[in-house]
Amino acid sequence: MSSELTPPRSAAPAYDDAEKGTTELPRPVQPTFLPDEKKDPFPNDEKKALAQITAIPIPEKKDTPPPKPAPKPKKKVSKWILWQLWFNTYRKLFTFVFSINMIGIGLAASGHFPYAVKYNGAMAVANFNFAILMRNEIFGRLLYLFVNTLFAKWTPLKFRLGCTSVLQHLGGIHSGCAVSGVGWLILKVVTVFRHRHIEHPSILVLGLLTNLAVFFTALAAMPWVRNTHHNVFERHHRFVGWIALFLTWGFTILNDLYDTNTQTWNLSGVHIVRQQDFWYVMGMTTFIVLPWICTREVPVDIELPSPKVAVVRFKRGMQQGLLGRISRSAVKEYHAFGIISEGTHAKYHYMICGVQGDFTRSLVNDPPKTLWTRELKFAGVSNTSTLYKRGIRICTGTGIGAALSTCIQSPYWYLIWIGSDQEKTFGPTISGLIHRYVEPERLLLWDSKQRGGRPDTIKILKEVYASWNAEVVFITSNYIGNSEMMQGCKEAGIPCFGTLWDF
Structure with a gap:
C-alpha cells in the first residue's frame, strides 16, 4: 500500500496537437524596396532622397485567430444516469x-x-x-x-x-x-x-x-x-x-x-x-x-489582477477544504467563497471573488479596507480529501478558489484547472501559489484562449484518473460544466462529487 501513496514522477499523458487546439500562423512577408532609376535633382535633400525609394505594393494580411474546433455533438446520457x-x-x-x-x-x-x-x-x-x-x-x-x-x-x-x-x-x-x-x-x-x-x-x-x-x-x-x-x-x-x-x-x-x-x-x-x-x-x-x-470585522488587502476578479487577502492560515462568509455589514448579505491557504502555519489566506453580482462587483469597483466575516469557517466537500489515498481536483474559472488548497496541502491530489488566460485574469499571487506548491507532474492548466477552446474534460479525467491511480474526483464548475463532468464520470464509473445547487 505504501507504493500507492508515493506521487508518480511522470506527468499525466500528454495531448496531441489536435487536442491542444493550437494553430501556427505563417509569418507575414516583409516588404522589399527597390531604388528608383530616375536621377534626383536634389541629391543633398534628405527628404527628396527618400523619394527615390518606392515600395512594391503587397496586399495586407490581417491576423486571424485560430479557428475554433467545431463543437462535438452532445452525447446522450442514459435516463438511469440522469436519475441517479x-x-x-x-x-x-x-x-x-x-x-x-x-x-x-x-x-x-x-x-x-x-x-x-x-x-x-x-x-x-x-x-x-x-x-x-x-x-x-x-x-x-x-x-x-x-x-x-x-x-x-x-x-x-x-x-x-x-x-x-x-x-x-x-x-x-x-x-x-x-x-x-x-x-x-x-x-x-x-x-x-x-x-x-x-x-x-x-x-x-x-x-x-x-x-x-x-x-x-x-x-x-x-x-x-x-x-x-x-x-x-x-x-x-x-x-x-x-x-x-x-x-x-x-x-x-x-x-x-x-x-x-x-x-x-x-x-x-x-x-x-x-x-x-x-x-x-x-x-x-x-x-x-x-x-x-464568531463574527468580526477584519482588515483585508484586495488585489485586482483584472476587472473580472478580486483576490481578497486575510491574515492567518487555514486548513484545506474550508469556505468563509464575508460581508460589508455585520448582519446583511453574507456571501460564501472557497479559501486558499498554504496551511495553518501560513501568514495569510485568500478568497477569489469573481464578478457576478452587486456584492462582488463592489469589491472591484470600490475595494474595502475591512470586511465582516465569521472567524469560524465552515467545511466543504474538499475537507474530506484526507479520507482518500489519491484524488483529482478539477475546476473551471473562479472554482480554483475552492480547489487549490487541497492540492497545495496534499501531494496526493492532482489539479486540473480550465480557464481563459488564467495568469493574466487571476494575477501573480494565485499563479505563484500554484507553481510554488503544485509540482508539474500533478498539474494540468488548460488555457482555452491559447488552446482554441475548452478541452474534452471527460477524456482528460479518464486518462488522469487511470495514470494517477485516483480514488475520487472533486468538481467545482458552473452548472453546465458540472453537469457534463458528473454525467461523464458517472457513466465511466468514476466516483465523483460536484458543486451543489439544490441546497
Missing part, C-alpha cells in the same frame, strides 16, 4: 426525513399517535432544532473532524465515499426537518383553533403569527429563490427567521403557562423548564447565536 444524479443523497435524506414526519403527522391527525397529539408543539420545534443544527458551523466542523480522523484511508472505499456523500448533503436533513417542522406547526395551530373555546386569545394570535413567519422563512429558502435572488433569500430567510424565533419563544412559553383545564396561568418557572418544547427552543436559539459570536 438527480436523486442524489440530498434528495434521499430529504425524502426519508420528510416521509417519516408525514407518516407521523398523518397518524397524529387521525388520533393514532397519542404522544404526538399531546406534544405536537414539541414535534414541531424538535424538527426546527435539527434543521438549524445541520447548518451550524461548529457542529459541521466537529462532524467532519470526527469522520476524517477515524475513517481516513483504511476503511473500504465505498464507506469513505458514503461518508463524503452524507457530509456534503447534510442540507437534505436540514430542509427535510424544516419543511416537516412547518407541517407539525400547522397541525399544532389547527389543534389550538379547534379548541379555541378553552384557549387564551393571545395564544391563538401568536400561533397564527408564528405559522406565517415560519412559512415565509421556509419559502425564502426555496432553491429557485436562493440561487437566482440571493439578496432576497438573505434578507427574508435571516431576518424573518429571527422574527419567527422570537414568536416561537412567545408561543411556546404562553402555551406552556396556560392551563386549559382550569383556564388559568401557571407562572411557575419550574413548570416551564420541565417542558420538552422549552429545551428544544433553547437549542434552536443556541445553534443560531453561536456562529454570530
Whole structure:
C-alpha cells in the first residue's frame, strides 16, 4: 500500500496537437524596396532622397485567430444516469426525513399517535432544532473532524465515499426537518383553533403569527429563490427567521403557562423548564447565536489582477477544504467563497471573488479596507480529501478558489484547472501559489484562449484518473460544466462529487 501513496514522477499523458487546439500562423512577408532609376535633382535633400525609394505594393494580411474546433455533438446520457444524479443523497435524506414526519403527522391527525397529539408543539420545534443544527458551523466542523480522523484511508472505499456523500448533503436533513417542522406547526395551530373555546386569545394570535413567519422563512429558502435572488433569500430567510424565533419563544412559553383545564396561568418557572418544547427552543436559539459570536470585522488587502476578479487577502492560515462568509455589514448579505491557504502555519489566506453580482462587483469597483466575516469557517466537500489515498481536483474559472488548497496541502491530489488566460485574469499571487506548491507532474492548466477552446474534460479525467491511480474526483464548475463532468464520470464509473445547487 505504501507504493500507492508515493506521487508518480511522470506527468499525466500528454495531448496531441489536435487536442491542444493550437494553430501556427505563417509569418507575414516583409516588404522589399527597390531604388528608383530616375536621377534626383536634389541629391543633398534628405527628404527628396527618400523619394527615390518606392515600395512594391503587397496586399495586407490581417491576423486571424485560430479557428475554433467545431463543437462535438452532445452525447446522450442514459435516463438511469440522469436519475441517479438527480436523486442524489440530498434528495434521499430529504425524502426519508420528510416521509417519516408525514407518516407521523398523518397518524397524529387521525388520533393514532397519542404522544404526538399531546406534544405536537414539541414535534414541531424538535424538527426546527435539527434543521438549524445541520447548518451550524461548529457542529459541521466537529462532524467532519470526527469522520476524517477515524475513517481516513483504511476503511473500504465505498464507506469513505458514503461518508463524503452524507457530509456534503447534510442540507437534505436540514430542509427535510424544516419543511416537516412547518407541517407539525400547522397541525399544532389547527389543534389550538379547534379548541379555541378553552384557549387564551393571545395564544391563538401568536400561533397564527408564528405559522406565517415560519412559512415565509421556509419559502425564502426555496432553491429557485436562493440561487437566482440571493439578496432576497438573505434578507427574508435571516431576518424573518429571527422574527419567527422570537414568536416561537412567545408561543411556546404562553402555551406552556396556560392551563386549559382550569383556564388559568401557571407562572411557575419550574413548570416551564420541565417542558420538552422549552429545551428544544433553547437549542434552536443556541445553534443560531453561536456562529454570530464568531463574527468580526477584519482588515483585508484586495488585489485586482483584472476587472473580472478580486483576490481578497486575510491574515492567518487555514486548513484545506474550508469556505468563509464575508460581508460589508455585520448582519446583511453574507456571501460564501472557497479559501486558499498554504496551511495553518501560513501568514495569510485568500478568497477569489469573481464578478457576478452587486456584492462582488463592489469589491472591484470600490475595494474595502475591512470586511465582516465569521472567524469560524465552515467545511466543504474538499475537507474530506484526507479520507482518500489519491484524488483529482478539477475546476473551471473562479472554482480554483475552492480547489487549490487541497492540492497545495496534499501531494496526493492532482489539479486540473480550465480557464481563459488564467495568469493574466487571476494575477501573480494565485499563479505563484500554484507553481510554488503544485509540482508539474500533478498539474494540468488548460488555457482555452491559447488552446482554441475548452478541452474534452471527460477524456482528460479518464486518462488522469487511470495514470494517477485516483480514488475520487472533486468538481467545482458552473452548472453546465458540472453537469457534463458528473454525467461523464458517472457513466465511466468514476466516483465523483460536484458543486451543489439544490441546497
